[in-house]
């Protein structure tokens with residue numbers, strides 16, 4: 539099963555927006571798709587409830603921990619046995635055991651980040667947490683970052699984060715613009731790939747690099763999952779450099795140079 543975890547401990551970075559658009563894309567490709575919502579706010583589940591009956595079905599699984607609990611065991615969250623694609627919406631502030639649980643059950647991790655210095659700094663901290671305590675190093679999951687809510691003026695804000703990600707050999711896949719189309723889609727229970735093609739062309743093309751990245755790494759037995767031919771079949775544990783801890787710890791040194799805070 540193809541499993542994509544959309545995660546960032548920073549709130550409001552675009553996790554639910556990306557989750558719902560990815561889920562609806564795969565469903566529209568006629569793959570049996572499940573959406574697992576780990577967020578007690580239940581935004582993905584709300585989106586699913588707004589979804590029109592005529593659209594391809596997506597199975598919704600509420601995986602939010604019950605009040606007072608810190609973790610929901612995966613065995614308690616039922617998804618149909620024939621599920622081909624599962625997209626997981628993580629809650630804000632995720633860490634510790636829940637973070638490890640999420641990383642363990644995932645093939646791909648996508649981290650959306652909003653274009654503010656605060657968001658960018660906390661995302662770098664989150665990436666560090668992911669490797670040092672989340673089990674990302676031992677995991678086979680592929681990890682990438684996407685910029686979200688980008689305006690024409692904001693692309694340079696990401697330069698420092700891009701340098702940090704480069705040092706970890708993590709790809710920065712795409713810039714997702716700040717667009718009313720995403721708000722419209724969220725309200726209607728749709729994804730941009732299910733809406734009028736001409737009206738959503740920019741949004742489709744900016745999400746495409748994520749789908750191609752997944753394609754390139756995921757050797758699906760079912761070719762319907764693909765949007766492009768496979769380019770790689772990697773089953774090795776993460777190889778983001780043999781001394782990943784050193785590199786992650788270098789974040790502090792990197793900041794000390796002042797380059798991390800520079801917004802040009």
Ligand SMILES: Nc1ncnc2c1ncn2[C@@H]1O[C@H](COP(=O)(O)OP(=O)(O)OP(=O)(O)O)[C@@H](O)[C@H]1O
Pocket residue numbers: 548549550551552553554555556577579581628629630686687688714715716717718720721724
């Ligand atoms: N690219 C975008 N263009 C326009 N609006 C966006 C975009 N991405 C997200 N939004 C809006 O920003 C708000 C926060 O996005 P979203 O709910 O996806 O973030 P989140 O990371 O899931 O938040 P939380 O941490 O609270 O779960 C929502 O109102 C959403 O509709």
Ligand SMILES: [Mg+2]
Pocket residue numbers: 553554555577581627628
């Ligand atoms: Mg959310």
